[in-house]
Amino acid sequence: MTTIVAYQPGVVGREALQLGAFIARSTRSKLLVTMVLPTPSAPSVARVDFQYTSLLRQQLFTELEEAKGDTPDDVDAEFRIQDARSVPSGLVEVAEAEDAGLIVVGNSSRGAFGRVSLGSVTNHLVHSSPVPIALAPRGFHSHDPARIRRLDVAYGGLAGTSGLVLAAAGMAAEMGAALRLTSFSLRSRSLTTDLIAEDELRSAVTTDVQSSADRALTEVQALPHPPEIGATAIGFGEDWADAIADVGWDAGDTLVVGSSDMGPGRRVFLGSTGMRIVHESPVPVIILPGDAVPTLVERAESDRPGGDR
Incomplete structure (x- = not known):
């Protein structure tokens, strides 16, 4: 079984990684840490679009490298960039392709500490995903127990x-x-x-x-x-x-x-x-x-x- 983590840089991403590891230990599943690169629905021949996309992809690679350092060592983790027309659709595509057990998303950075607050991507997933969604309260960190x-x-x-x-x-x-x-x-x-x-x-x-x-x-x-x-x-x-x-x-x-x-x-x-x-x-x-x-x-x-x- 696979647990998808919708990663974004910063505290929110680290909390999602913690929750993903918490669930992966409990379900004995692989962790697939994913960042979505939004791509235009119609191909463009403009060189500036190609250069911008290449720079953005390199930025996501750099952020995923940072995610590796924040991922607990005791879980089996893979890291991936997914091209899709939107972040929610890309996460669902990965989850369905991997037959994932659920998608883990972080909290909104503007939410109350210790409570769940939905950002725009999370709100879209919560009302459209065919895959179970796991949400981390703001400030979540798994210590003991770790599952x-x-x-x-x-x-x-x-x-x-x-x-x-x-x-x-x-x-x-x-x-x-x-x-x-x-x-x-x-x-x-x-x-x-x-x-x-x-x-x-x-x-x-x-x-x-x-x-x-x-x-x-x-x-x-x-x-x-x-x-x-x-x-x-x-x-x-x-x-x-x-x-x-x-x-x-x-x-x-x-x-x-x-x-x-x-x-x-x-x-x-x-x-x-x-x-x-x-x-x-x-x-x-x-x-x-x-x-x-x-x-x-x-x-x-x-x-x-x-x-x-």
């Missing part, structure tokens, strides 16, 4: 989400990671002064989510090689940041988010709720496009060893 220890699935308890849970369970088993379902509930500000009403609401939400999660986890336990399953976590808050923080996060956690059912077929498409969860996540995020879920479920249900370490 994924737990996959947390953003779970809404809705019909049709069992596929997402099974897909994440298969990924967790292959990584030798634990699985946890996480749900987030926003409480009305008008209830904050009514403790009885708030307690009743919290109890009702917890009962509903836990009942649905138990059914989904029963399917996970029936897999040939189920991962270790942690207690379902439900976060409450007046806004998404509070609710997401409320579940508690550990080093080695990675959040899995599914595409919206309103998305264009097999490609990644995040609705407003999914985008808010991604933006407020304090840990790396993997976004699964709709078409990837059945394939991952099929792998999870196949009778082959998981990722025991």
Whole structure:
């Protein structure tokens, strides 16, 4: 398996390399560090265009040499320049040609520290890629543990989400990671002064989510090689940041988010709720496009060893 890193020079690129290595260790995959050279859709005979492209290609070679120095020594890495009409399309072309497991992108340099903020290229990929996308929070650096220890699935308890849970369970088993379902509930500000009403609401939400999660986890336990399953976590808050923080996060956690059912077929498409969860996540995020879920479920249900370490 191959993990694509969309590299750019600077801090953002180093964070993407760190996340790529974090995932590559966990999945035992090759790292393919890629820079895209945008090329005009129509050929030009102008010498100045040729010279400019040659200079830009040499610059990308120099930047990839710098990337080699920032890539951890314990991962198998390859470095490549891809010609394409745009950066997003070039990354997808490489990922599809390599049958890659996912594309890793860095954070926007203008984002809040410790949170995910999408730049223009990342935003395009998040809404169009047929390949899972992994996002690094700003300031991400993998120390200890150096690989994924737990996959947390953003779970809404809705019909049709069992596929997402099974897909994440298969990924967790292959990584030798634990699985946890996480749900987030926003409480009305008008209830904050009514403790009885708030307690009743919290109890009702917890009962509903836990009942649905138990059914989904029963399917996970029936897999040939189920991962270790942690207690379902439900976060409450007046806004998404509070609710997401409320579940508690550990080093080695990675959040899995599914595409919206309103998305264009097999490609990644995040609705407003999914985008808010991604933006407020304090840990790396993997976004699964709709078409990837059945394939991952099929792998999870196949009778082959998981990722025991």
